[in-house]
Amino acid sequence: MSRPARILVAVWPDWPILAAGRSPEERAVVVSANRVVAVTVAARAEGVETGLRRREAQGRCPGLEVIAADMGRDARAWEPVVAAVEQLTTSVEVLGPGSLALATRGPSRYFGGDAALASRVCEVAAAAAGRVCEVAAAAAGRVCEVAAAAAGRSGGCQVGVADGRFAAGLAAGVAPPGGLVVPPGASRGWLAPQPVRALGPGLAELADLLERLGLPTLGDLAALPAPAVLGRFGPEGVMARRLALGLDGRGVQGREPPPDLAGQAIMDPPEQRVEAAAFVAKSLADELHSRLEAAGLAATMVAIEVETEHGERLVRHWRHEGALNASALAERTRWQLDGWLSGAASGAPTGGLTRLRLTPLEVRPDGGRQLGFWGGTADADARAARAMARVQGLLGPEAVVTAVRQGGRGFAEQIRLVPWGDARQVPAGRPSGAREPADCPVPWPGRLSRPAPAVVHQPPRPADLCGAGGLPVEVSGRGVLSTVPVALAVENGPFQEILHWAGPWPLEERWWEAGGRRRALIQVVTSSGAAHVVSREAGGWWLEASYE
Amino acid sequence: MHLLLHTIRPRTEDRDRDQRSKANICSSKMGGVVRPGAGTGSRVDRVALDIAAAAGRARPVVGAESRLIEVPGPLAPLFPEGGLRQGTTVAIEPPGGGASLALALAASVTAGGGWVAAVGLSSLGLVAADEMGVDLRHLALVPAPGRQWAAVVAALIDGFELLMVQPPAPARPVEARRLAARVKERGAVLLVVGAQRWPESPDLRLSVGRPEWEGLGAGHGCLTGRRVEVEAGGRRIGGRPRRCSLWLPAPGSGRMEDIVPAVALAPVVEMRASG
Numbered sequence: 001m002s003r004p005a006r007i008l009v010a011v012w013p014d015w016p017i018l019a020a021g022r023s024p025e026e027r028a029v030v031v032s033a034n035r036v037v038a039v040t041v042a043a044r045a046e047g048v049e050t051g052l053r054r055r056e057a058q059g060r061c062p063g064l065e066v067i068a069a070d071m072g073r074d075a076r077a078w079e080p081v082v083a084a085v086e087q088l089t090t091s092v093e094v095l096g097p098g099s100l101a102l103a104t105r106g107p108s109r110y111f112g113g114d115a116a117l118a119s120r121v122c123e124v125a126a127a128a129a130g131r132v133c134e135v136a137a138a139a140a141g142r143v144c145e146v147a148a149a150a151a152g153r154s155g156g157c158q159v160g161v162a163d164g165r166f167a168a169g170l171a172a173g174v175a176p177p178g179g180l181v182v183p184p185g186a187s188r189g190w191l192a193p194q195p196v197r198a199l200g201p202g203l204a205e206l207a208d209l210l211e212r213l214g215l216p217t218l219g220d221l222a223a224l225p226a227p228a229v230l231g232r233f234g235p236e237g238v239m240a241r242r243l244a245l246g247l248d249g250r251g252v253q254g255r256e257p258p259p260d261l262a263g264q265a266i267m268d269p270p271e272q273r274v275e276a277a278a279f280v281a282k283s284l285a286d287e288l289h290s291r292l293e294a295a296g297l298a299a300t301m302v303a304i305e306v307e308t309e310h311g312e313r314l315v316r317h318w319r320h321e322g323a324l325n326a327s328a329l330a331e332r333t334r335w336q337l338d339g340w341l342s343g344a345a346s347g348a349p350t351g352g353l354t355r356l357r358l359t360p361l362e363v364r365p366d367g368g369r370q371l372g373f374w375g376g377t378a379d380a381d382a383r384a385a386r387a388m389a390r391v392q393g394l395l396g397p398e399a400v401v402t403a404v405r406q407g408g409r410g411f412a413e414q415i416r417l418v419p420w421g422d423a424r425q426v427p428a429g430r431p432s433g434a435r436e437p438a439d440c441p442v443p444w445p446g447r448l449s450r451p452a453p454a455v456v457h458q459p460p461r462p463a464d465l466c467g468a469g470g471l472p473v474e475v476s477g478r479g480v481l482s483t484v485p486v487a488l489a490v491e492n493g494p495f496q497e498i499l500h501w502a503g504p505w506p507l508e509e510r511w512w513e514a515g516g517r518r519r520a521l522i523q524v525v526t527s528s529g530a531a532h533v534v535s536r537e538a539g540g541w542w543l544e545a546s547y548e
Numbered sequence: 549m550h551l552l553l554h555t556i557r558p559r560t561e562d563r564d565r566d567q568r569s570k571a572n573i574c575s576s577k578m579g580g581v582v583r584p585g586a587g588t589g590s591r592v593d594r595v596a597l598d599i600a601a602a603a604g605r606a607r608p609v610v611g612a613e614s615r616l617i618e619v620p621g622p623l624a625p626l627f628p629e630g631g632l633r634q635g636t637t638v639a640i641e642p643p644g645g646g647a648s649l650a651l652a653l654a655a656s657v658t659a660g661g662g663w664v665a666a667v668g669l670s671s672l673g674l675v676a677a678d679e680m681g682v683d684l685r686h687l688a689l690v691p692a693p694g695r696q697w698a699a700v701v702a703a704l705i706d707g708f709e710l711l712m713v714q715p716p717a718p719a720r721p722v723e724a725r726r727l728a729a730r731v732k733e734r735g736a737v738l739l740v741v742g743a744q745r746w747p748e749s750p751d752l753r754l755s756v757g758r759p760e761w762e763g764l765g766a767g768h769g770c771l772t773g774r775r776v777e778v779e780a781g782g783r784r785i786g787g788r789p790r791r792c793s794l795w796l797p798a799p800g801s802g803r804m805e806d807i808v809p810a811v812a813l814a815p816v817v818e819m820r821a822s823g
Binding site for chain 1: 646647648651661662663665670671672673674675676677678679684685686687688689691692693694696699700703704705706707708709758759760761765766767768769770771772773774797800802
């Protein structure tokens, strides 16, 4: 077993914060699917950590600014940093927004050792990130005084150098400013005291099992005989053991791909819009993936390459720990194109894109996928997913949504729309897979009972209610109607006679803060047989919903 | 016997070669997807692929073997065949009632594991969809397709069994004809909500009339259910329109139900105490 190559991994903790243009002194968090994924230094000082639920974080730190996660924004902002590091060496691999890797063999000699290279990468990345933050802050219309120094003080770029990607990644995670260098050949010893949790989210289940079996550290796992690990834990276990030994996870199975796997698309006329280029990338990624799949291979590293009408050629390598499937590949291509086309970096293309090429650089045999026994991916689901992906290519990823039921009083608030492809996570406080009972009266008093209206006007349409003798209908502070409503008009239309009505149901929500609402709902049935929900809010009547 | 064993567990080198050959066939002829590890004898495999390719080429443009999509029980008398035929265009006509009826049809499609898309229905009540029994995981929404709505619908026809469409502007006849033809070819069902924006005559027209709401009084009660009369007409029905009366939504369940004469409605309770 030969020693793996020396690798430098640079990670920027809480990169999404910087990409959103917030300085470490502000109290802000980035939240994805209701969980905190990145925290500023100031917020961390108040006890906010990643992994907390949004509300819990707000509870610990009043006045916390919550920013929605956007992987595309993070990747776009990361691109200038990658370009800056690329000035030091070629073949920089992007591992994801906020992390990159490079082989140190050549550049270490040039710069005088791993430690010198690590501090050099830190400096360069911090300088580039400072510029990124200024741009992001300007785009967000804010003043952000994050110069390179401030970025460095806030934990900045963390660099780890070790044998193999895994050990380098772990070293980067705990690196002090200036970088952490694990000496050549010492990776195994350095990894031994690390917990098995460090194997990463992809092997979390295995790590959990190992812990319960009394193997809490990587050293314990590495000490087991390989055949026994294979027999008990399967290929996954062998991979974990190799990582624990400081070797590359997949051993020597990686092989040079046959040359005909690369896919390219020629764009005529040249394309300058990210959306259009990303749509081409999507079909190209699908094509490449199906070709790899037919050959029984899965790509772990892909080169994304474009040429412009002015003859420029831009290449970036993207690596993924698991295998890159079609949608992951398309996503990364989109981020990369976005980074190039909308980036202000010096390497931005000057003309439209004429050629896009995706080349799998590292492939491995695809272990295949075990379909679920119950409710597995059926053929119909795959077809629907493809159709939705095409529409997302046409209109953008936010255009296709699915609905998730959640708690709330208003009809629109009871529904959360999730772009197709994002996790349909259950709101906080419920075990995954649990479903809110449709008629759950406990947490939402004041909600109208069944049936719900089939049409919910968004935004509500202005309406007018009048009482007997043309008197205006009002709702008092105690929730009583001033007079009986007899006619309803919608958007200055003709008045229709009201046959039946009930209410008002007062709703006072979040009165303790600025975004609170105070309104009253009434149900009416008009002479045409139509039933509506009309609300009184801010001195006016609004048609909220219709029972069509 | 040898062939059988071979089929079940090909030796590694065989499988490698097979996959290589399959890859070549796929990329040259079909561009299709073959799962790794499903290798069989290479000759048998090649023949099977050839047959599949030939079948693909020979498939008629018009779906000859369209199936029926089940409709909710109370609606069955409206359909001459007892269900929605795949590849048809159905229009729901004003006035009113269209959204509930569309959701009831969507519920029966998702109940069978099918997928439903709603294009341009930006004000669809999704709580009502959930109560009607629509599986929200199988309901894709494109609330604002804009000018490209026809392209969006055309793309979705490939993957969805039921497409609820509300064109943001009156559809051009050529667009409508093209979509109807594509639906026919792919075996989906196009449900046009708001028939006034659809220039072509659909296979089936549904309209909801004579609504009678239950549960609401003069200042008290709350809406519980509605009796409606649904009428079906159009090319597939022939001369005389078919009618049926049903609950939409029914008191209690919130779904579409038959009107059973013995159903005793819960008395309306006075909600507000006097004084």
